[in-house]
Amino acid sequence: MSDYKTYFAERRDQHLNELKEWLSIPSISALSEHKGDILASAKWLADALTRAGMETVEIHETEGHPIVYAERMKAPGKPTILIYGHYDVQPVDPLNLWTTPPFEPNIRDGKIFARGATDDKGQLFLHVKAVEAILRQEGKLPVNVKFVVEGEEEIAGVSLPKFLEENSEKLKCDAVVISDSSLLEPGKPSICTGLRGLCSLEITVTTARTDLHSGLYGGAVPNALHALTSLVATLHDEKGRVTVEGFYEGVPTLTDLEKQDLASYNPDEKKLAADLGLDTLYGEEGYTFTERTGARPTLELNGVWGGFQGEGTKTVIPKEAHAKITCRLVGTQDPQRTLDRIDAHLYKHLQPGAKLHIQHIERANAFTCDPSDRMLQLAADAYEEVYGTRAVFTKDGGSIPVVATFSSVLKSPVVMMGFGLPDENLHAPDEHFSLDNFDKGLLTLVNYLHKTAGASAV
Structure with a gap:
């Protein structure tokens, strides 16, 4: 990984400037006046995928917002990894609570601030650059790679589920990888195996x-x-x-084993309340914070x-x-x-x-997957080699509707490899993305693509 550390370090400013350019596009899917920005964001991504070395890059028009598809299928006999993300972002209100304008990306305190920085342009950008880096360094990818990126995630759109149903053979893969979630806390990676x-x-x-x-x-x-x-x-x-x-x-009733697993990453509830400016937490009696937010x-x-x-x-x-x-x-x-x-x-x-x-x-629908699946275990290994600690398997309280759709339509394991942090203000003013996780995320994804090359292909 040392060569990749050097590679990314030498190009860090260039990569951040590229990300800033993408973050400057106000691709707010909920507001009709930004329809042109949605298309501009999709085109920007398509161009970035082409520059990265993806051989087939397409923008599919839908009744809603466009879907960007790309593939590079030049590793015969090797697994196929499908990378999903979304290029649309949330509205920015209330604007007066932003320290700097939401579509004028600003770097301060080791973070990049902008709408979409962590949800999901910043995290998706890591995948584009990881693929590009391997091709620049090695001339080929260790696995086959596909990208499917939508512009309706923030409005629970119907275009992508329809696209998946109509193109299930084209999208066939050995794992769907999604980076639209977070670590437990700085330095503690996690892989989500359940979404509400x-x-x-x-x-x-x-x-x-x-x-x-x-x-x-x-x-x-x-x-x-x-x-x-x-x-x-x-x-x-x-x-x-x-x-x-x-x-x-x-x-489902929580088993003793599930309770033990959830307890292993339950936060200090008094500290959490204080950090949130609360006197106490509140919720369904008889359950911990992690149980309430992940399993209830x-x-x-x-x-x-x-x-x-x-x-x-x-x-x-x-x-x-x-x-x-x-x-x-x-x-x-x-x-x-x-x-x-x-x-x-x-x-x-x-x-x-x-x-x-x-x-x-x-x-x-809710989503759940088996943490013992090899594609998830390899992801935990990839995190460990970069972060120095193995990712834990968690259940997330949020909902990403398309995850369950990917699982049911493609019949492939879904690997939730998030690099955000819980306090990065996604959907709120001053949204940001840690540059430490930007750096480590690139290395982790490069590592993961190499590791999956040894897995069996469908």
């Missing part, structure tokens, strides 16, 4: 035809905000357990609004109020059935005089 599923909905409670004067009608007519807040308060009991009938169907389902309010929002006061009784709800799912919980159960609960507990409208939004 997801379902979400938005509810609207309405009452009268118009807002009403609180002096003339207060206390005598239903208030949409009161109806909404009393309704959402019924979704949990005083011990943090979800009260929706049937909600926990399909949730949740139902969370993501936004509640209604009534007068301006400066000063306006004495009205609001005619409507809204809430957004997201559930993280585990085991065999079915997303649509969970939504249907929540619907039934909400209608059952709705205050008299109020009307309810429900819109279902996202649905994704």
Whole structure:
């Protein structure tokens, strides 16, 4: 690896300048005014893959945002590694909380700050440069490599699942490698073997035809905000357990071995609370922080609004109020059935005089894989040789819907090799990526591609 250390050290400034160029493109998939930036970001990546040495590079148009596909299949008899990532990014609000503009990448304190720095342009960029480095150093890749990169991950788009179904033979591989997750903490790599599923909905409670004067009608007519807040308060009991009938169907009971494994990387909960500016953590009674966030389902309010929002006061009784709800799912919980159960609960507990409208939004199954699979074990070895400590296998509380789709459609192990850190503000102001993990990530991925060359090909 010493030659690669020298190679990357000599080109570090060049590589960071290239990454800055990509991060400068505001490829926000959720906002239609950035459709041109989405296309520019896809084209930038396609050009970078071509420069890296990928032989076939294609931009596939979809009904949504383009999918970038690339391959280099010149290692006969060797395994094929498919690398997935996304080039779209989250919106930047609130803009005033950014220290430097989100699309003007800035390096300070050993980190690169920009929207997309860790989620996911920065991490995906490592794969492009790892492939390029091997080709520059050795003239050939030790394995066959494919890239599939989408522009709809941040909006739970439908284009990639459709693309996978229609091109399953073309995308056939021995492992899907994804770098869109994080280490446990600095210097402690991890490989995620489980992701929670997801379902979400938005509810609207309405009452009268118009807002009403609180002096003339207060206390005598239903208030949409009161109806909404009393309704959402019924979704949990005083011990943090979800009260929706049937909600926990399909949730596996943790075995003693699983509890021991989760306990091995459970944080100091008092310190974690203090670091977050909290007096104490909160959640379903009887479970640790790691169990709550990795192995248990949740139902969370993501936004509640209604009534007068301006400066000063306006004495009205609001005619409507809204809430957004997201559930993280585990085991065999079915997303649509969970939504249907929540619907039934909400209608059952709705205050008299109020009307309810429900819109279902996202649905994704939970994902789990076998940590003993050789492709995952080789990834843990690759981390160890660079970080000096072997990666541990964890369950992540987040949801990457396409991971379960890759697993079910391609029937290949999914290797979650993340290089971010939990506190890098993904989806928040001042998103950043550690340059120490930038450097080590490049070496780890080069190492992994060499290690997988000895695995059996499909």
